[in-house]
Amino acid sequence: MQTCDMSNMTPVKFFLEISRRGTAANVQLVEDPLRIAMLAVDRRPATGEARLLIRLLNALANDVGECSMAELMLFDPHWLTVAVSL
Numbered sequence: 001m002q003t004c005d006m007s008n009m010t011p012v013k014f015f016l017e018i019s020r021r022g023t024a025a026n027v028q029l030v031e032d033p034l035r036i037a038m039l040a041v042d043r044r045p046a047t048g049e050a051r052l053l054i055r056l057l058n059a060l061a062n063d064v065g066e067c068s069m070a071e072l073m074l075f076d077p078h079w080l081t082v083a084v085s086l
Contacts, residue, residue: 022084
């Protein structure tokens with residue numbers, strides 16, 4: 001199991017928190033968020049957002065891993081919208 005830091009959340013809790021923050025920010029869902037995420041990872045895989053998107057996609061697909069509240073804060077409004085849309 002991947003570990004991010006000491007204040008970890010399970011994938012389910014992390015996705016619930018993403019959803020809660022998206023609702024609070026009144027984000028509108030984007031069309032084809034998987035394509036947007038994959039293009040971002042393909043174009044700039046070394047960025048923090050890309051690495052977090054990779055882990056987020058892995059958690060969605062396999063229900064594995066842990067992520068922290070601090071990592072959630074790495075998502076700017078654009079990436080929060082993409083994450084909520086996934």
